[in-house]
Amino acid sequence: MTVAADSDSVQCTNGNVEGKASNGLAKTLSEEYYLSRLSVMAKNRTHDEIRSCLHLEQRPGLISMLAGKPHTSTFPFTSLNFTFRDPADPASELPVSLSQEELELGLQYSPTVGIPALVEWCYGLQEIAHGRRKGEGWKLSIGNGSQDLIYKAVTALVNPGDSKHELSERVSGTTPMFQTLQCDIVEVETDAHGIRSDSLRHILENWPASKPKPKVLYTVPYGSNPTGATATLDRRLEVLALAREHEFFILEDDPYHFLYYGPMPRPPSYFALERDQPQTGWVIRFDSLSKVLSSGIRVGFVSGPEVIVQAMNDHSTVANLQPNSLAQVLALSLLSRWGYQGFLEHTAHVAEFYKKKRDAFQAAMLRHLSGIAEWSMPEAGMFMWFKLLIDTDDGAEGDSNSVIRTTALERGVLALPGHRVLSERAEVRIRARVVQPTRGEGRGRGVAEAERGHIGQPTRCIGEFSYVMRGFGQLWF
Numbered sequence: 074m075t076v077a078a079d080s081d082s083v084q085c086t087n088g089n090v091e092g093k094a095s096n097g098l099a100k101t102l103s104e105e106y107y108l109s110r111l112s113v114m115a116k117n118r119t120h121d122e123i124r125s126c127l128h129l130e131q132r133p134g135l136i137s138m139l140a141g142k143p144h145t146s147t148f149p150f151t152s153l154n155f156t157f158r159d160p161a162d163p164a165s166e167l168p169v170s171l172s173q174e175e176l177e178l179g180l181q182y183s184p185t186v187g188i189p190a191l192v193e194w195c196y197g198l199q200e201i202a203h204g205r206r207k208g209e210g211w212k213l214s215i216g217n218g219s220q221d222l223i224y225k226a227v228t229a230l231v232n233p234g235d236s237k238h239e240l241s242e243r244v245s246g247t248t249p250m251f252q253t254l255q256c257d258i259v260e261v262e263t264d265a266h267g268i269r270s271d272s273l274r275h276i277l278e279n280w281p282a283s284k285p286k287p288k289v290l291y292t293v294p295y296g297s298n299p300t301g302a303t304a305t306l307d308r309r310l311e312v313l314a315l316a317r318e319h320e321f322f323i324l325e326d327d328p329y330h331f332l333y334y335g336p337m338p339r340p341p342s343y344f345a346l347e348r349d350q351p352q353t354g355w356v357i358r359f360d361s362l363s364k365v366l367s368s369g370i371r372v373g374f375v376s377g378p379e380v381i382v383q384a385m386n387d388h389s390t391v392a393n394l395q396p397n398s399l400a401q402v403l404a405l406s407l408l409s410r411w412g413y414q415g416f417l418e419h420t421a422h423v424a425e426f427y428k429k430k431r432d433a434f435q436a437a438m439l440r441h442l443s444g445i446a447e448w449s450m451p452e453a454g455m456f457m458w459f460k461l462l463i464d465t466d467d468g469a470e471g472d473s474n475s476v477i478r479t480t481a482l483e484r485g486v487l488a489l490p491g492h493r494v495l496s497e498r499a500e501v502r503i504r505a506r507v508v509q510p511t512r513g514e515g516r517g518r519g520v521a522e523a524e525r526g527h528i529g530q531p532t533r534c535i536g537e538f539s540y541v542m543r544g545f546g547q548l549w550f
């Protein structure tokens with residue numbers, strides 16, 4: 074199949090598909106194809122000679138005179154001791170004392186892709202969680218949190234100032250990334266079952282011939298921020314088919330993967346599903362330790378086509394050299410002691426924690442917001458998105474922004490107006506974030522009072538807002 078590539082990429086053919094992998098897995102796209110899809114900035118990046126040889130230092134017995142590494146004996150840190158929870162018995166704590174070698178590793182520069190043992194651990198997790206093995210034409214790299222990596226992936230693919238349009242579901246954090254690249258977001262509709270693949274199909278089938286086709290679709294597949302929705306299997310499969318058909322990369326941003334607590338088994342990730350597709354290599358997956366180990370530790374990892382991950386690494390070498398070594402050593406010391414079993418046990422406890430918060434929040438919503446709001450129960454993550462049902466005198470859609478900015482705030486609820494997370498119809502939607510740890514009952518009642526007192530009888534939807542359950546995680550129900 075010949076494809077008309079974007080304005081910034083050369084003509085290429087899907088005939089470049091490399092064919093069935095020797096391990097019998099699905100077809101992968103060729104290196105040339107990926108190179109043709111890189112942004113101008115990514116194509117122009119030069120390699121850092123020192124960093125590109127750094128991995129050779131791993132050779133046993135090698136005396137390296139390569140990089141200007143400071144001598145760790147001059148660093149004032151002499152030991153690092155801490156305790157962590159035993160996932161099998163979360164009430165008990167296990168002590169860790171970093172060995173001299175571990176400490177030195179954490180205090181020193183380390184490879185751009187991440188500390189090898191942690192990278193290996195992450196490869197192992199991808200096999201357990203998504204059935205994806207090393208050597209299947211994808212690569213893994215660690216970053217300073219997943220946001221760092223998402224930004225690098227976007228800049229590896231999207232050219233600034235191209236008047237380009239990229240695809241995204243309703244999101245919060247990544248919108249400014251696209252805006253900074255002077256790129257408009259075409260919002261793909263979502264509902265309680267996640268991204269609407271029919272909306273995506275409609276957008277793509279009606280894409281104006283004069284505009285370059287989108288290169289990326291950004292999506293949060295489980296417990297999306299802010300909608301709370303988890304995409305169904307059917308929709309995921311259709312999105313994957315559309316990605317192949319219309320040649321866009323799926324940026325699978327999945328920090329809530331392990332916070333799934335729905336009644337059905339967790340649907341497979343895009344990364345997992347892609348393995349059995351006629352062609353692989355359209356998914357760039359982002360994992361994060363922020364929601365399950367620590368958000369301050371800033372460790373995330375990307376799994377995706379080698380050329381794209383390499384372009385992201387090249388970005389790191391000029392931007393920040395590498396992910397934080399000490400944070401990686403901390404994470405590794407914990408994860409290697411826990412093992413995969415311990416990690417999965419721990420994340421199951423975390424998911425259970427948020428499920429209880431979801432249930433408590435839902436109960437408070439039923440008590441205080443029945444009839445004046447609509448919502449769907451999230452099955453993963455920390456977010457519940459709901460619509461306010463508000464009457465207006467003239468029957469027109471009003472703006473509930475003022476409820477959030479004035480009355481709700483006076484009652485102790487701090488809200489973020491929804492137009493910050495939406496591209497369209499922004500003026501009639503709001504999104505609220507509870508940031509003050511305080512009594513949940515009061516919060517629910519506060520919103521209800523704000524609603525009733527300010528607007529009157531509810532009949533019409535004029536706004537939507539979500540509470541962040543992370544905030545409720547600190548509330549006392």
Ligand SMILES: Cc1ncc(COP(=O)(O)O)c(C=O)c1O
Pocket residue numbers: 217218219220221246293297298326327328360361362363368371372373
């Ligand atoms: C959907 C989504 N992606 C990415 C991030 C950032 O994750 P990290 O802390 O790994 O950078 C967040 C944080 O809340 C998020 O909600």
